[in-house]
Amino acid sequence: MRYIKNVASLKFFAEKCTNCLICIDVCPHGVFLLKNKKVEVSDKDLCMECGACALNCKYGAIFVNSGVGCASGIIKGMLTGGAPSCDCGGPSSTECC
Amino acid sequence: MIDENINILELCKKPSRFETVKRVSSEWSGMDYLGSIKCRISNSFRMKYKIEPGLYAVGEPNENSDVFASANYKLSFDILRKALKGLNAWILVLDTKGINVWCAAGKGTFGTQELVKQANKVKLNSILSHKRIIVPQLGAVGVNADEVFKKTGFRVYFGPVYAKDIKTYLNAGRKKTSEMRKIKFSMFDRIILTPREIIPAIFKFFIFAFVVLLFFGIQPKGILFKSAWYCGEPFLLLGLTSILAGSFITPVFLPFIPFRPFALKGWLIGMLLTMFLIFLFNFQEQKNILILVIEILFFPMASSYLSLQFTGSTTFTNMSGVKKELKIALPVYLISSVISVILLIIYKLHKLALI
Structure with a gap:
């Protein structure tokens, strides 16, 4: 693909x-x-x-x-101003790779 | 954390330097199978599905046996130990905070530093008479083989992508074929990833359904359930259809849907299903041009958005590409949503005979 x-x-x-x-x-x-x-x-x-x-x-x-080729990770990065991440560590996050 | 998630057979027997190493079965129990399914469905379950880092034994390994590095996400560990059935081997579990090898390698938790740390912690040097660690190939995203060698003296061998190829790999003298290096993304792989897309989407749908029913329910006489349902039902059906289109059909049939960008793939499938539904049901309210425009504007877009989310689950999308998609898609989503809301308000005011 x-x-x-x-x-x-x-x-x-x-x-x-x-x-x-x-x-x-x-x-x-x-x-x-x-x-x-x-x-x-x-x-x-x-x-x-x-x-x-x-x-x-x-x-x-x-x-x-x-970096992560992941839309929600990149959006999260845009919102927080940080690098795109699919950070699954935090208790608030629901998405994970 | 280990106690509840893993069955330790026993501690290793002699020689004495192996005695503290926990021995695990290469068979899966009913709980292991159940866990592997629950991981696909529940985010909260998956995030807690981890085991204690450290050294484990499969079979009766000795100082000459191979060491396989793995993540402390229990499903990763389970898949590995199952693949090692019939072999005597060591498994060095790194602390990846319960995340699988590939994702953890991307974040750096499955990385050079952690590998060196665990190798030192379990005193791999004193256990083994050789200097090899087999790291899953996808771990190479975080593991710098050269640096591991400089820091520990151990030579990293990047093993096959899939644990099922391990035996062939070992039999070939730790040599991979080019097929063993490739990550696949079969229809089955995609299907088992869809619940992760569908379930969060359903939660969003409940909020959407509540707002829609409330909006259509508001009448001069108060909030009427009858009118809420009468006008809201098509929207709810179309909403569910968007989820079906964006979070299931698009991911599953991914390579067969035209266009490369996921946003376009999702929009196309969303549009086809939306049109199909509109013609099929021929809702009374769709005779209203405003409602029809909103439906065509909003629901394919929702499907597009949901499809774009699937980029996080694929094995081939890259960051540059997703960024490019988002740069175009996000403004389009935003503008379409705003237009949809404005049209809805105009529709409502007109219905209430205010304009």
Whole structure:
């Protein structure tokens, strides 16, 4: 399944990549693939901005503005002025991922 | 918290350094099955469905057995221990405040820091003779493998997304196929997530129903139930239909509904059902153009709003996309609602022969 085109904030800096393949290992949507022994982005529109690749890339070759792709979380973030979160910890919240 | 939610078989037997580790079954009890269903229905139940963090044993693990990290949301733990049936393994439960691995990883509670903390706390070093921790792949959102290695000496192996693939993964020598890396989102997955959308929507519906009945009930002679029901009934039916459209049909048939934005998908299904209902029942009051306009304006929009909420349950929507949707959808919702209310008031004043 694909979401809206050309919105994902994923950026891949091929020149910093050492082809360690951790990004391929952690991505749940197969965004990265190995082509001619080099990692490349296969389809940016598949990215859900979870941030696993960027967190685990030791070489800073990946940037993602990661966060929850959740409407109520984002609305909550807008209202409270904070970052979008599906914060389920508080006693008042009823929504949770 | 552990006592009520989990059945501990017994403490581990020898050698002595294992003796404090609680051993759990890989079978599910009736209560476990019941709990897995209640989690899908009740938010308050799910939020309390947690177990004590720490080390657990499945089977009769020893110093060479694999360690699997998990969350202290009991359903996550249950799914893992069930998948480990027949194996001897350790489960290291992190304190994720009762949230599942993926969501907790997104918040950072299932993260590098907590993993290091629990590994140190249970003295994983002294229990094991190897240096491997298998972390569910979705935990990679919060766990930085390199940092865990630097801080504990343990090498993080990101295991399969689904616990059911664990045995194949182990048999292949801790190697995943590309299929094992992918998160799926089947129709079944979507169906079991719909109660979470429908139940809060029903609560909102009760408020809506009360306001609608009150509004139509107000007559010069006081509040009349008969007129409340006569004029309010179509609105109530359409309201329930919006919930059906936005919180059930759209999520379940998600990939088959045209358009990528959820707001549009929901609006489309809402519009189709609204039109269907209007023609089917041919309500008397719909002969009034104002009411007809309100219905067409408001109810597909309600369905659209409810569908947009489902982005929180999906496995593929991203923040940038949802923000883009909201930027357009929220003003539209707001304006449509205001127009609907104004039209309603005009209708009412006209009915009361005030204008």
